[in-house]
Amino acid sequence: MNARPRLVYILPNLFTAASIFTGIVSIVKASQGRFEAAAWLIFLSLVFDGLDGRVARLTHTSSRFGVEFDSLADVVAFGTAPAMLLFFQLGRDYGRLGVLVAALFVVFGAIRLARFNVTNAENDPNVFIGLPIPTAAVFVATMSLLVLEHPALTAIGGVLLALALVAALLMVSNIRYPSFKKIDLRRPMMLKTLVVLTLVASTIYLFPAEGLATVIGAYVLYGPLRALRLPRRRVGRG
Numbered sequence: 001m002n003a004r005p006r007l008v009y010i011l012p013n014l015f016t017a018a019s020i021f022t023g024i025v026s027i028v029k030a031s032q033g034r035f036e037a038a039a040w041l042i043f044l045s046l047v048f049d050g051l052d053g054r055v056a057r058l059t060h061t062s063s064r065f066g067v068e069f070d071s072l073a074d075v076v077a078f079g080t081a082p083a084m085l086l087f088f089q090l091g092r093d094y095g096r097l098g099v100l101v102a103a104l105f106v107v108f109g110a111i112r113l114a115r116f117n118v119t120n121a122e123n124d125p126n127v128f129i130g131l132p133i134p135t136a137a138v139f140v141a142t143m144s145l146l147v148l149e150h151p152a153l154t155a156i157g158g159v160l161l162a163l164a165l166v167a168a169l170l171m172v173s174n175i176r177y178p179s180f181k182k183i184d185l186r187r188p189m190m191l192k193t194l195v196v197l198t199l200v201a202s203t204i205y206l207f208p209a210e211g212l213a214t215v216i217g218a219y220v221l222y223g224p225l226r227a228l229r230l231p232r233r234r235v236g237r238g
Contacts, residue, residue, distance in 0.1 A: 009061045015052035016066070016073045019045045023077030030085040036148055038085045039141040045077035046134055071113045078137035079109035086140050086164050089147065090157040101161045105140070105168045109133045112171040128177045131170035135177075135219060139167050142216050145209040167220060175223040 026041035052070060056062045083102040091098025112133050119129070143160055147153045153160065204211035 009059075009063070011059060012052045012056035012061055012066055013069055015048045015055060016069050019048035019052070019077045020073045022048060023073075023081040026077075026081040027084045030081075030088045033088070035085065035089045035144050038081070039144040039148075042077070042081055042085070042137055042141040045081065046138060049074065049077065049134060067117065071117055074113055074133055075106070075110050078133045079106040082137040082140035085144055086161070089144055090154070090160055093157060094161060097158075098161065101165050101168075105136070105164060108168040108172045109136065115172075126179055128179050130173050130175060131167060131177060131220060131223065133171060135216065136167040136171050138212075139216050139220055140164055142209065142212045146213050149209040170220065170223065173223075175227050177219070177223045 022041050022045040026038045026045070029035075029041060030038035049070070052066070056066055083105040086105065087098055087102040091102050112130050115130070116128075143163065147160070200211070200215060203214070
């Protein structure tokens, strides 16, 4: 009689395990020089990461174990995997600097996850404090795809490493990012959202690397730009 509930409890954790597995395969592909496959596998990990939480909520099987397991999975899939992709594709040409950037990406990602777990109940569900680690991982994966699409970018590998380091620092910052957990889907907003998503999807279809870079880059920049604008508004109102 209890077999079925136990199987339902396992289901979301299977998606979490799939995220870890995909992250490990991404690391292997990166070490073999198959950077495009490694980058897309990080995106696949993102899909599994999104499914585990949604399945847990739909089946009412959320648990403390699932939360901790998900965090450990994120360290592998969105910390170690993108860091290794970054190192094998660009970082190893810069010696210790490349190693340092890759290591800091993982360390700051782990700090970001630990802080999120500790303060999650206290934070506004509509915002993230610091750049989410999956977004930082996708940012690195998108840079990888851009380099593959435009090999001339390898000439500015140091700049790309610096951008990855900035993303790592944003993870442990107090800059706020929208979470999109509570999107207003009333009829006026639904139409606008549909139009925007259609245009974004069309751009990504035509120019996958460039389209993804534009979308992810805009989100990454949104937090710092918003943080710079808010003090000015407060000064103006004061």
